[in-house]
Amino acid sequence: MMKRLRFIVALWMLALAWPVSAHKASDSYLVLKIEGQQVAGQWDIALRDIDFAIGLDADGNGEITWGEVQARHTDIAAWALGRLNLQRGGT
Template identity: 45%
Template sequence: MPSTALAHKASDAYLQIGRGGGSSGDTLDVRLDIALRDLEAVLDLDRDADRRLTWGEVRTRLDDIQAYALARLRLQQGRCALAPGEPAAVEDRVDGAYLVLAFRSPCEPAPTLEVEYRLFREVDPTHRGLLRVAGAEAVAGGVAPLLRSLDPAAAAVVVA
């Protein structure tokens, strides 16, 4: 008798970093897309326990969500402080709903960018962050952005 294999999509988040240069240094535009199901697992967002997250439940916990994310994402060994950017939003994807958080940070100019990523390290050893870094030269010169997989248990990633 054939058996059915059931698959579960691995936990992931999407981290996009845009690097813009200027006379005062780099400006980093950061977008972090986090699956709501993953946030629910660590922050218990479903207040009424109906197993469905509403925008109201998410919105009332945005400060907690941002604090969780910011405590687990560091750029340039913490020297680039991330400040909230555009308002949070929800984006529906094939594998579920994701909360989109935007941040912005002025940074000292540097030839490399160090990304320390620790989201969900404490609850899911299979979680990965998918990093996409594009600089001003990528937009102007048609250079492909850099793509990397981030393991929350691994050392920080340094990209040029």
């Protein structure tokens, strides 16, 4: 009986020590090209991040289509640009 209790306690402790798994935070990439006073760039944001923030899956089928993205283009731009802050550093 004591062996069984030790085994259960050891198993329970192992379960508590097991690392918690969660999804990886998504990566977003911003590439800027600066020429004089002009700034141009491309910002790649994961669709799942945009979907989580504003909801892209209009028909609720679990798939995001190009048509659903195009239909929300203005909303996507407003959401993303509302979170972008560029500052000039240095002298």
